[in-house]
Amino acid sequence: MPSLSTLNPYMLTLRKRKSISTLLIQYTKLLQFLGLELYSKPVLLFLLTVLSTASAISTYYLFKFISYAKERIRKRKLKEYSSSSLDKWRFYHQDPKRLRTVFVPYKGRRLEVNLEPINYDRYEHDRLVLKKYMKDYEKLPDGTKPAPVKSLVESKFLTKIYIIWKMILIPRVFHKNTYLLLAHISFLIARTWLTLLVTKLDGQIMKDLIGFNVKLFLRDMVYWFLFAVPASYVNSGIKFLTKRLALNFRTNLVRYCHDMYMNSRLVYYKLQFNKNESPDYQLSYQTIDQNMTADIQKFSDSLTSLFANIGKPAIDLVFFAIYLRDNIGTPGILAILFNYLITGIMLKHKSPNFNRLWKQRTHLEGIYYNYNLNLVNNCEEISFYKGTKFEKSKVYRIFSDLTNHIVCEIQERFNYQLFEDYVLKFTWPAFGYVFAGIPILFESPKSGYVHDETSNMKSFVVNKRLILSMADAGSRMMYSIKNINRLSGVTDIVFNLLVNLHQVHDANFQYGVTNSQGNGFASNFKINSFVSHAQLSTGYGGNAISNTSKGIDGTIQRSYPGLRMEKIPVIVPSLDGVDGQHLLNNLTFNIAKNQNLLILGKNGIGKTAIVRIISELWPLYSGLLSKPASSDIYYASQRPYFISGSLRDQIIYPLSQIQMLQKGFTDDDIIGYLNEVGLGYLLERFGSLDYNPGIDTLGNEDEDEAKRKNRLIDEVVVNGVTIEVYDSNMGGLVEGKKTWFSLLSGGERQKIAFARILFHHKPFVVMDEPTSAISYDSEDMLFELMRKKSFTFITITNRDSLIKYHDYLLDLVDADHVKFSKIDEEYLKYFESVDSEVKYLEVELKKMQQLRQRKEQLQRLLNGYEDGAEDTIQDKRSMKRAKNSVNLAEQKRRLQK
Numbered sequence: 059m060p061s062l063s064t065l066n067p068y069m070l071t072l073r074k075r076k077s078i079s080t081l082l083i084q085y086t087k088l089l090q091f092l093g094l095e096l097y098s099k100p101v102l103l104f105l106l107t108v109l110s111t112a113s114a115i116s117t118y119y120l121f122k123f124i125s126y127a128k129e130r131i132r133k134r135k136l137k138e139y140s141s142s143s144l145d146k147w148r149f150y151h152q153d154p155k156r157l158r159t160v161f162v163p164y165k166g167r168r169l170e171v172n173l174e175p176i177n178y179d180r181y182e183h184d185r186l187v188l189k190k191y192m193k194d195y196e197k198l199p200d201g202t203k204p205a206p207v208k209s210l211v212e213s214k215f216l217t218k219i220y221i222i223w224k225m226i227l228i229p230r231v232f233h234k235n236t237y238l239l240l241a242h243i244s245f246l247i248a249r250t251w252l253t254l255l256v257t258k259l260d261g262q263i264m265k266d267l268i269g270f271n272v273k274l275f276l277r278d279m280v281y282w283f284l285f286a287v288p289a290s291y292v293n294s295g296i297k298f299l300t301k302r303l304a305l306n307f308r309t310n311l312v313r314y315c316h317d318m319y320m321n322s323r324l325v326y327y328k329l330q331f332n333k334n335e336s337p338d339y340q341l342s343y344q345t346i347d348q349n350m351t352a353d354i355q356k357f358s359d360s361l362t363s364l365f366a367n368i369g370k371p372a373i374d375l376v377f378f379a380i381y382l383r384d385n386i387g388t389p390g391i392l393a394i395l396f397n398y399l400i401t402g403i404m405l406k407h408k409s410p411n412f413n414r415l416w417k418q419r420t421h422l423e424g425i426y427y428n429y430n431l432n433l434v435n436n437c438e439e440i441s442f443y444k445g446t447k448f449e450k451s452k453v454y455r456i457f458s459d460l461t462n463h464i465v466c467e468i469q470e471r472f473n474y475q476l477f478e479d480y481v482l483k484f485t486w487p488a489f490g491y492v493f494a495g496i497p498i499l500f501e502s503p504k505s506g507y508v509h510d511e512t513s514n515m516k517s518f519v520v521n522k523r524l525i526l527s528m529a530d531a532g533s534r535m536m537y538s539i540k541n542i543n544r545l546s547g548v549t550d551i552v553f554n555l556l557v558n559l560h561q562v563h564d565a566n567f568q569y570g571v572t573n574s575q576g577n578g579f580a581s582n583f584k585i586n587s588f589v590s591h592a593q594l595s596t597g598y599g600g601n602a603i604s605n606t607s608k609g610i611d612g613t614i615q616r617s618y619p620g621l622r623m624e625k626i627p628v629i630v631p632s633l634d635g636v637d638g639q640h641l642l643n644n645l646t647f648n649i650a651k652n653q654n655l656l657i658l659g660k661n662g663i664g665k666t667a668i669v670r671i672i673s674e675l676w677p678l679y680s681g682l683l684s685k686p687a688s689s690d691i692y693y694a695s696q697r698p699y700f701i702s703g704s705l706r707d708q709i710i711y712p713l714s715q716i717q718m719l720q721k722g723f724t725d726d727d728i729i730g731y732l733n734e735v736g737l738g739y740l741l742e743r744f745g746s747l748d749y750n751p752g753i754d755t756l757g758n759e760d761e762d763e764a765k766r767k768n769r770l771i772d773e774v775v776v777n778g779v780t781i782e783v784y785d786s787n788m789g790g791l792v793e794g795k796k797t798w799f800s801l802l803s804g805g806e807r808q809k810i811a812f813a814r815i816l817f818h819h820k821p822f823v824v825m826d827e828p829t830s831a832i833s834y835d836s837e838d839m840l841f842e843l844m845r846k847k848s849f850t851f852i853t854i855t856n857r858d859s860l861i862k863y864h865d866y867l868l869d870l871v872d873a874d875h876v877k878f879s880k881i882d883e884e885y886l887k888y889f890e891s892v893d894s895e896v897k898y899l900e901v902e903l904k905k906m907q908q909l910r911q912r913k914e915q916l917q918r919l920l921n922g923y924e925d926g927a928e929d930t931i932q933d934k935r936s937m938k939r940a941k942n943s944v945n946l947a948e949q950k951r952r953l954q955k
């Protein structure tokens with residue numbers, strides 16, 4: 059055993075000498091002293107690991123430095139451009155990649171995340187790929203379905219995986235994910251190789267121990283520790299790469315879906331109208347949130363863990379089989395593999411349909427989750443209606459469905475598990491012992507076994523470990539059948555999501571009307587000459603396409619200086635297309651700029667439906683719609699929408715604060731709009747425009763400086779003044795319990811909607827029931843403001859009191875009777891006279907009601923008096939009777955006397 063004093067000179071010399079050659083010589087001497095070989099695998103692997111770690115760390119810091127330098131340059135350039143906000147705006151947008159840059163606050167600094175710009179051609183191509191799949195796999199030309207393929211891995215499943223893989227996960231060969239995948243595979247191979255080396259070393263240790271060779275034993279131990287470094291490195295590397303790859307797959311999928319789901323074609327809205335004939339491709343609008351979030355995550359995790367679950371044991375099996383073949387011979391290895399195959403087939407045969415079970419559970423979990431969300435969102439309404447008991451019983455039923463399913467699943471799994479454990483955990487290792495023992499028991503010169511106990515022990519230990527590892531690899535492959543089933547289930551869900559998104563994202567989307575092949579994709583459409591190809595690719599134009607008699611055949615003219623509807627039917631979009639439910643049969647009117655229109659009608663007649671057609675949420679089945687350019691029109695919906703964010707964010711929505719500043723607006727402008735709509739007092743109540751009910755601390759003077767810095771996302775220079783922009787929860791993270799919706803009254807919410815209109819200042823404004831919760835005096839003030847600011851507004855209401863603020867009236871009497879008339883002085887006079895007459899009649903009616911009440915009261919009084927009078931008469935009679943009886947009694951007493 060070398061003493062420390064003998065080691066020290068080497069250590070000291072190593073430190074003193076700097077030249078590489080000297081270092082190497084000294085290092086060799088040290089290894090020789092320890093009895094280690096310089097070129098032995100453990101030493102080389104150890105050195106390789108240390109070197110690669112050092113290079114990885116230095117590369118990381120190099121990249122960090124480069125990004126820091128880039129940020130500095132960007133900031134300097136920004137300062138140069140900041141003299142004019144318009145220049146800055148251009149600077150941001152001159153590079154198309156900049157459009158997809160997101161700034162994320164991270165650990166007190168700002169992370170710049172660059173996203174790839176959207177390539178719409180790619181989506182057009184992918185739609186055709188999916189359409190072809192549906193044609194090839196889901197329906198035969200005669201309309202029947204192809205026979206389901208019953209094999210370990212369904213071919214449909216593999217095709218689906220392949221399509222998703224090529225379309226989204228790794229769209230090109232030279233892709234970041236390709237490198238990650240290659241690194242992952244190399245780490246898996248390295249791990250198996252290391253296992254082989256460690257197994258051999260294990261046998262060597264056993265041999266040296268039994269042979270009482272202390273020096274060699276010590277050397278083996280040093281080797282063992284040297285091996286431990288690359289082995290741990292590779293193990294952690296596999297886990298890291300698995301997680302990283304899963305995250306990258308998820309990111310790719312989420313971005314791909316979101317780019318389709320949330321773009322100008324309004325897929326997130328229109329999805330509710332999509333219907334597929336095949337139940338396998340029907341997407342529930344209620345669970346789409348779960349598909350977009352949890353299911354995509356599960357898919358990415360299952361797919362990447364499959365590499366580890368199948369790839370690793372497969373590599374192990376190949377490596378170990380090759381190595382073992384030298385030790386136990388080809389027949390032995392064939393027998394082991396044959397055993398695996400037979401048991402594998404048996405297990406597959408006994409295995410329950412995990413795919414179906416998993417899909418069912420996911421569906422039930424989705425419903426349960428959704429129900430809870432619904433409860434939170436409508437808590438106030440439910441408590442007002444005293445619906446707690448009802449909701450509780452409903453949620454209990456939903457949860458019971460879920461638990462019942464889980465119980466069935468557990469039971470089915472239990473039966474299978476029993477068989478699986480018996481085979482995989484006990485039968486296979488038993489085979490391992492037998493096959494490892496055979497060469498020793500029936501030693502043959504061919505197998506290389508000799509009557510040397512230490513060598514026998516080494517060979518047995520090595521073979522046994524390898525066979526057990528092989529059994530373990532085989533069993534892991536068997537276990538992964540469940541993973542494949544799970545992956546198959548979640549692949550179906552993700553594929554279904556993609557199919558539905560593509561069907562709706564199609565510029566020719568027919569709102570549920572399927573094509574002749576019934577696969578849900580549009581086909582063979584005649585493109586109307588009004589629609590250019592550019593319009594098709596940007597998402598507008600789907601309405602100007604004709605298909606069958608059920609199809610959409612209306613014409614939309616954009617950038618018209620007014621609003622015109624000619625012979626337009628208002629039809630609820632459905633599978634029946636033009637034969638669907640007609641709300642209104644023929645809408646015809648025309649208004650020019652600065653002519654305000656009031657659309658009046660009873661509840662449910664189709665007023666909002668008209669706005670849906672104007673905003674192209676609903677299709678135009680026939681007729682002509684001429685409307686202003688989309689950049690000139692603003693829609694204020696019936697139910698004001700609030701986001702999680704500051705008070706400012708509510709008014710500037712859907713712009714961000716940075717965009718607001720870049721457009722030249724300041725907080726003073728926002729405060730001005732609040733004052734104009736009569737909400738100035740909100741600033742006093744909430745302190746500042748930064749107030750955020752979700753965070754409650756933003757804008758607070760006491761807010762911790764570090765916390766504040768964490769939220770800093772940008773600095774924008776407006777008129778020479780640098781303004782720090784903080785993340786006011788645009789990310790949607792809600793830390794507190796309150797929301798703007800619960801914090802503001804119904805009327806205040808509607809006034810915020812007016813502040814939004816003032817901020818966006820579009821020439822045309824469509825307002826749906828804008829003042830239903832606002833008092834009459836405020837209503838008057840708001841409409842006067844709209845007129846003063848020269849907006850052209852189209853108001854939808856069922857309150858005819860709004861007539862006086864408008865120039866035209868579209869009176870929806872019923873589906874066939876729509877009156878369009880000018881509200882001129884005469885009309886107003888007439889309306890006022892009718893109005894005053896109505897008011898007079900109302901007063902008279904009230905008077906009559908009061909008179910009737912008075913009469914009833916008098917009647918009651920009279921009845922009471924009569925009753926009272928009757929009582930008095932009765933009383934008089936009884937008094938008289940009493941008096942008489944008293945008199946009689948007196949007479950009787952006198953007579954008796």
Ligand SMILES: Nc1ncnc2c1ncn2[C@@H]1O[C@H](COP(=O)(O)OP(=O)(O)OP(=O)(O)O)[C@@H](O)[C@H]1O
Pocket residue numbers: 630641659660661662663664665666667668856
């Ligand atoms: N997606 C849909 N599917 C089926 N029917 C719908 C759909 N959307 C609306 N409808 C129906 O269309 C009719 C008109 O709806 P709309 O919202 O236009 O009414 P409205 O005239 O604005 O009524 P209100 O004054 O109450 O707001 C209603 O009967 C409604 O049930």
